[in-house]
Amino acid sequence: MKPVSLIQFLIEERRAGHINTELSLLIEVVARACKRIAVATGKGALGGVLGAAGTDNVQGEAQKKLDVISNEILLEANAWGGHLAACASEEMEDPQPIPDMYPKGQHLLLFDPLDGSSNIDVNISVGTIFSVLRCPDDVTEPKVEHFLQPGTTQLAAGYVVYGPSTLLVLTFGHGTHEFTLDREIGSFILSRRDIRIPEQTGEFAINMSNQRHWEAPMQRYIGELLAGKDGPRGRDFNMRWVASMVADVHRIVTRGGVFFYPLDAKIRDKGGKLRLMYEANPMAFIVEQAGGAASTGRERIMELQPVGLHQRVPVFLGSKQEVELAAHYHREADGAQG
Ligand code: AHG
Numbered sequence: 001m002k003p004v005s006l007i008q009f010l011i012e013e014r015r016a017g018h019i020n021t022e023l024s025l026l027i028e029v030v031a032r033a034c035k036r037i038a039v040a041t042g043k044g045a046l047g048g049v050l051g052a053a054g055t056d057n058v059q060g061e062a063q064k065k066l067d068v069i070s071n072e073i074l075l076e077a078n079a080w081g082g083h084l085a086a087c088a089s090e091e092m093e094d095p096q097p098i099p100d101m102y103p104k105g106q107h108l109l110l111f112d113p114l115d116g117s118s119n120i121d122v123n124i125s126v127g128t129i130f131s132v133l134r135c136p137d138d139v140t141e142p143k144v145e146h147f148l149q150p151g152t153t154q155l156a157a158g159y160v161v162y163g164p165s166t167l168l169v170l171t172f173g174h175g176t177h178e179f180t181l182d183r184e185i186g187s188f189i190l191s192r193r194d195i196r197i198p199e200q201t202g203e204f205a206i207n208m209s210n211q212r213h214w215e216a217p218m219q220r221y222i223g224e225l226l227a228g229k230d231g232p233r234g235r236d237f238n239m240r241w242v243a244s245m246v247a248d249v250h251r252i253v254t255r256g257g258v259f260f261y262p263l264d265a266k267i268r269d270k271g272g273k274l275r276l277m278y279e280a281n282p283m284a285f286i287v288e289q290a291g292g293a294a295s296t297g298r299e300r301i302m303e304l305q306p307v308g309l310h311q312r313v314p315v316f317l318g319s320k321q322e323v324e325l326a327a328h329y330h331r332e333a334d335g336a337q338g
Contacts, residue, residue: 006031006168006179006188018172022105023155026083026132030109031168031179031188033077034128034160037070037114038181041126041162050121058093058310066120067091070113070128084109085135086142088309090278095142095309104140107155108133108147110278115159116244125163127246131282132156144309147277151302157282159246167191169253169286176253176290197292198256201319203238205248206260213264217297217329222260245274249283249317253290258318260326262297272296272312276304280315293323297330 004012010024019027040049053063071091078084082103088095090112098104111130119126132155139146158170166181168188176195179188204225211222228236240257242248248259261273274280284294284301294301294317304313316323 004190006190009177009179009190013172013174016174018174019156022083023107023132023172025081026078026105026107026109027156027158027170029077029081029083030074030111030130030158031160033074034168035166035181035186036073036077037066037128037160038162038166040069040073041066041114041120044123057091059090063091064114064117064120066126067114067117074111074113074128078109081105083107085139086147087111088144088147088277089113090275090310093310095144095147097141106135106137108135108142110147110282112275112278115246115279116242119242119244124242125161125244125247125250127162127244127250128160129246129279129282130158131278131285147309148306150305151276151281151284154281154285154302157285159249159282159286161246161250163247163250167250169195169250171286171289173285173289176286178253195253195290197252197287197290197319199291199320201252201256201258201322202235203240203251203255203257204260204322205240205242205251205257206262207241207243208239210264210266213266214262215264215330215333217333218260218262218264218326220333221326221329245279245283249287252292252318253286256319258322258326259315261315263314267312270312272314274312274315276301276306276311276313277309280313283315283317287317291320292318293320295323295327297327298334 013019049065053065053068055063080102083105086095088110116126156172161167168179178192180191224232225237280301287294296314
């Protein structure tokens, strides 16, 4: 079969009525920016891009040089095309308006420019995550409140993994598709159409070092997996944890599995570890479109009404049966308490 480039795929999606020209341009621009981020991350020590930037982001986390570089690449690429009303990023407290000298579009773009950046210095996969919303019709200068739309309203979501290959995984709400960067020709080429995550799995991802801080239902669920074939589940489970959400989710999108970043006593006041608007929502959209599930343990992630641009939430996502069982234990525990 003839290779299908991202551009060809976007034209097909436009003809199918799934996206308009402006959204197609937006995805092209984001993909082009991510190619530049792939080049920057690939240079490593030779590009002088490793290590700390010496600054903190809005959440008080130390920024890596590549966090700052990736954020700038995405902002600069998206400023002038006329497809955006505004951008918001993990690395910036407030949304970034489109400069007055450029035309404005109808879309809002949110991104985590370099997820898993603690892994950069040890040469482990990192990624970019993005979510696209529609700017309300009557709004010309979008503010935080205009970004606070539930995940169900997302028009598009995607991530790019900078690993042994650079991969883009994308959804417009009509399936989840994967593109691999052909480094020789510089184009993303469709490598998997309509990805399906198996409903059952024998593999889970969680940071086990937080175990003692988890809530009782999480302790119960993981305890049963760890008990293996001698426990109530009657089979053995395997564990993986990359500590780059993009890489962990990509494994699930490729061979199934389930990912958890639950609430725990250390992060209870913050509401969770991962950010709703540019981590949990886009990943939930991608995973659901591939037949998986995404929950906070209490609610479907994409139905949450956001209350803050940098809001954090617990995240359970991946193979449907495991997400549902872990969420069932949480609801059962809440019912017993209430
Ligand atoms: P960051 O973007 O600040 O590097 O955060 C990484 C996130 C996510 O990618 C990963 O799943 C999780 O944090 C790792 O958390 P631990 O450090 O607890 O392993």
